[in-house]
Amino acid sequence: MLTLYYSPGACSLASHIALHEAGEKFDLVKVNLKTHALEDGRSFKDINPKGYVPALQFDNGDVLTENVAILTKIADRHSTLAAPGKHGKYRLLEMLAFISSEVHKSFKPLFSANSTAEEKQAAKDAIAKRLEFLAKHKPTSGTYLFGDNMTVADAYLFVMLLWAEKNGVKVPDALKKLAEAMKARPTVHLALKHEGLAA
């Protein structure tokens, strides 16, 4: 059985949603990101020395880290969550890399107690610009990034959109629509519920 190490509302929510969407059976293990302790007292750093979530552990004990790698692995196991077309695999990687390095990383000042108000505002502006770009250059005009079928990239983007909403970052209408479509999916509700973020 797979095991997903997560923290409520963190970027690991993307893998959590994708695993439900894929119909995978998996264990969910909560990580305290401050102490790196697991609920059974073990240290998360013994599983992922990087100390951050997500981490996905396979039956044989192998552990995969990094959102891009985990989400790609899930899409490889479940083609319904992959991007379509001749260059689908690379288009998906292109999108995941953009979300990871251009959007996700830009949130860092918003989560840091050491950031000034100016740094936080600059981060919000940078994220808004990236989201605006994404809305304008979405590969398709469908509800999701790659059309009317959800891919693992939508799960990752959805978490970024939740964070944007929470932090008062401007979200373009096309991406608001995508977030609403995601929220309406039973698997998303289930993941949010398991993380204690929905009733």
Ligand SMILES: N[C@@H](CCC(=O)N[C@@H](CS)C(=O)NCC(=O)O)C(=O)O
């Ligand atoms: N490069 C990593 C970054 C993951 C990451 O930023 N995880 C955050 C939660 S969203 C975390 O666990 N932060 C705690 C820490 O860095 O100690 C990835 O994309 O998977």
